Amino acid sequence: MTVPILAVREVVRTFGGLRAVDGASLDVERGSITALIGPNGAGKSTLFNVVSGFLPAERGSVQFEERRIDRAASYRIAQRGLVRTFQVPRALTRLSVLDNVLLAAPNHSGERLSGLLLRPARARARERSARGRAEELLALVRLEEHTHDYAGVLSGGQRKLLDFARVLMAEPRLVLLDEPMAGVNPTLGRQLLEHVLQLRAAEGMTFLFVEHDLDVVMEASDRVIVMNEGRVIASGTPAEVRTDSRVVDAYLGAAWST
Numbered sequence: 001m002t003v004p005i006l007a008v009r010e011v012v013r014t015f016g017g018l019r020a021v022d023g024a025s026l027d028v029e030r031g032s033i034t035a036l037i038g039p040n041g042a043g044k045s046t047l048f049n050v051v052s053g054f055l056p057a058e059r060g061s062v063q064f065e066e067r068r069i070d071r072a073a074s075y076r077i078a079q080r081g082l083v084r085t086f087q088v089p090r091a092l093t094r095l096s097v098l099d100n101v102l103l104a105a106p107n108h109s110g111e112r113l114s115g116l117l118l119r120p121a122r123a124r125a126r127e128r129s130a131r132g133r134a135e136e137l138l139a140l141v142r143l144e145e146h147t148h149d150y151a152g153v154l155s156g157g158q159r160k161l162l163d164f165a166r167v168l169m170a171e172p173r174l175v176l177l178d179e180p181m182a183g184v185n186p187t188l189g190r191q192l193l194e195h196v197l198q199l200r201a202a203e204g205m206t207f208l209f210v211e212h213d214l215d216v217v218m219e220a221s222d223r224v225i226v227m228n229e230g231r232v233i234a235s236g237t238p239a240e241v242r243t244d245s246r247v248v249d250a251y252l253g254a255a256w257s258t
């Protein structure tokens with residue numbers, strides 16, 4: 001493998017006595033679609049929280065594009081190009097759907113006060129193009145009818161779609177998706193998957209996604225990483241992982257062993 005876009009080494013995160021992530025290590029190859037699977041409580045979301053800077057690791061390191069990020073704040077990590085969606089998205093319910101997406105726009109000006117006060121033509125043009133892109137993304141996830149509604153009126157599935165639009169607005173290079181299709185209607189879920197494949201092809205975006213539907217995993221991913229009890233117990237191509245006896249024992253059982 002070439003230099004991985006993401007390298008996680010021996011990360012530990014506990015909650016009281018519970019070792020939610022217990023020395024997990026993994027690599028994600030640039031330009032790949034990598035699935036992270038494992039039983040409920042395996043530590044997948046906690047690992048996402050650590051990698052994206054929402055929870056500090058107690059031990060271990062995380063490198064994104066060869067730079068340590070395990071002490072960086074989540075917004076800094078997002079600015080560097082690593083963004084994540086949430087298993088249960090947290091939309092800003094009192095803002096419009098459009099504003100929720102616009103807030104994720106990369107801030108090329110660095111938000112200097114002078115820029116805010118003077119409003120040069122360049123900044124105004126950028127605002128217009130950000131709005132255009134936000135509207136495109138909302139159309140992509142079929143939320144255009146809700147553009148001006150409060151995000152609070154959206155259903156759970158619609159909030160997942162909004163969250164997907166939000167991360168793409170940030171123009172990321174690595175996207176972590178935590179069960180992106182759970183709760184989304186199956187037709188839209190399919191389309192979401194198509195968008196992921198297309199964004200990888202067109203823009204070389206890298207995706208690491210948690211997914212319980214193994215048919216989706218087999219179809220969409222280049223590599224699969226398997227977690228159990230806070231550790232990575234196997235990784236490889238979908239075909240390799242599905243026949244790995246440790247994986248079958250820990251997770252797949254009869255569902256995949258036939």
Ligand SMILES: Nc1ncnc2c1ncn2[C@@H]1O[C@H](COP(=O)(O)OP(=O)(O)OP(=O)(O)O)[C@@H](O)[C@H]1O
Pocket residue numbers: 015018020038039040041042043044045046047087
């Ligand atoms: N904030 C928290 N406080 C206390 N315990 C937590 C917290 N977050 C997660 N845990 C516990 O850590 C363990 C790992 O949880 P995590 O959510 O990372 O699992 P997961 O692999 O994402 O599971 P699922 O597939 O159900 O989403 C679980 O036992 C969970 O109850």
Ligand SMILES: [Mg+2]
Pocket residue numbers: 044045046087178
């Ligand atoms: Mg989870």
